[in-house]
Amino acid sequence: MSRKASPSSSPSFVADSMLGDVARWLRLLGFDCLYNSSLHDDQLLEIAWSQCRVLLTRDKDLHRRALARGAVSILVNSTDITQALKQISEELQILLLFDERRSRCPSCNAPLKMVSREEVAGRVPEGILSRYSKFWVCTNPKCGKVYWIGSHWRTIRRVLSNLNT
Ligand SMILES: [Zn+2]
Numbered sequence: 001m002s003r004k005a006s007p008s009s010s011p012s013f014v015a016d017s018m019l020g021d022v023a024r025w026l027r028l029l030g031f032d033c034l035y036n037s038s039l040h041d042d043q044l045l046e047i048a049w050s051q052c053r054v055l056l057t058r059d060k061d062l063h064r065r066a067l068a069r070g071a072v073s074i075l076v077n078s079t080d081i082t083q084a085l086k087q088i089s090e091e092l093q094i095l096l097l098f099d100e101r102r103s104r105c106p107s108c109n110a111p112l113k114m115v116s117r118e119e120v121a122g123r124v125p126e127g128i129l130s131r132y133s134k135f136w137v138c139t140n141p142k143c144g145k146v147y148w149i150g151s152h153w154r155t156i157r158r159v160l161s162n163l164n165t
Helices: 020-028 041-050 060-068 081-092 126-131 152-163
Strands: 013-015 033-035 054-057 073-075 112-115 135-138 146-148
Touching (some): 020 081, 060 073, 081 152
Parallel strands (some): 013 033, 013 054
Antiparallel strands (some): 112 135, 135 146
């Protein structure tokens, strides 16, 4: 039986242990991407197939096994993050854009919630609190990380602008 996922504007993913950076980026861009470096090949295949997730892997053999099983799989070639994201966006024909309402926690994959400066007072350094106005909190109580548009934002903008040209 084949369960090839139909093209969707918002596919979900499972990434192999080599692709932690790709997973963090996809989460930031609002995609549900499972990543756990302790998952072995059989578990990755099972998750991709049973949950209709796109498997992202650097392993040719795993890629072939996924396709043979009827899962959707992308063999990520480049180690450059922009090229890797570009390949995913082209193969699935999806746009990778940052939407601050859709972002997920790069660290744990839970949705992020936009919060006011007051709500994160005491949870981020004073300097950050006074300098920035947009904050997000991870909705997973076990994680709870706070994010803001800081200096790393320039890198994100640069990668995204290279991506969609
Ligand atoms: Zn989190």
